[in-house]
Amino acid sequence: MPPPILIAPSLLSVDFAHLEDGLRMVESGGADLHHVDVMDGHFVPNLSIGPPVVKSVANVAKIPLDCHLMVTDPLTYAERFAKMGVWCVTFHIEVCDDPAAMAAAFRAMGVRVGVALNPPTPVEKLERALDHVDMVLVMSVNPGFGGQKFMGEVLPKVEALRGRYGFGGDIEMDGGIAPATIADCAAAGANVLVAGSAVYGADDPAARISELRTLAEDARAPTAAGSR
Ligand code: DX5
Numbered sequence: 001m002p003p004p005i006l007i008a009p010s011l012l013s014v015d016f017a018h019l020e021d022g023l024r025m026v027e028s029g030g031a032d033l034h035h036v037d038v039m040d041g042h043f044v045p046n047l048s049i050g051p052p053v054v055k056s057v058a059n060v061a062k063i064p065l066d067c068h069l070m071v072t073d074p075l076t077y078a079e080r081f082a083k084m085g086v087w088c089v090t091f092h093i094e095v096c097d098d099p100a101a102m103a104a105a106f107r108a109m110g111v112r113v114g115v116a117l118n119p120p121t122p123v124e125k126l127e128r129a130l131d132h133v134d135m136v137l138v139m140s141v142n143p144g145f146g147g148q149k150f151m152g153e154v155l156p157k158v159e160a161l162r163g164r165y166g167f168g169g170d171i172e173m174d175g176g177i178a179p180a181t182i183a184d185c186a187a188a189g190a191n192v193l194v195a196g197s198a199v200y201g202a203d204d205p206a207a208r209i210s211e212l213r214t215l216a217e218d219a220r221a222p223t224a225a226g227s228r
């Protein structure tokens, strides 16, 4: 059985003037995780939030935090997030020469570890990482901004991770996940589904979370009982 479907609204799409209201809205709407995008203006052409804001969020959040580090130097920042008791801290393979050592360093901080790859990065780049991580994040947009169009051409990477590589951990997809795209993600084998604009921009975020979950669970139902 693949790991359970988890719906992770991305905080990047919250109204930061009403941050706690946003947290409560998706928590009461049934979200499993808060996806937290940390950007440094170097790895991606944008800035978002850093440790002080994430700490404040961690202090009041009622569901775990999923930290996606879009930064050139993840090791410098990881420990601060690990100490907040977050669910997972994810670094990008594009900034890492020795993913096994990076993952070991994160685990020594007492946190689950994820490795992310951008759309142009081939899945083979993960070969030295897979035995050392709890999660793989397959980006379905070029990172940096919410509200972009889903890139379906990355789905074979997810299929390769579940199939050819036999990866049994969490597979997250991030970018352009919406009712029109989530079923393909889940059918390919992804189980942690990030959705920013599709949840925070919905008229009824709770209904949207429930819709996304149902679509994802239904899409993989045949394989959950059978071959995968
Ligand atoms: C993009 C971020 C995403 C983003 C997703 O760099 O990693 O988490 O918030 O936003 P949507 O769901 O709107 O594509």
Ligand code: ZN
Pocket: 010, 035, 036, 037, 068, 174, 194
């Ligand atoms: Zn993200």
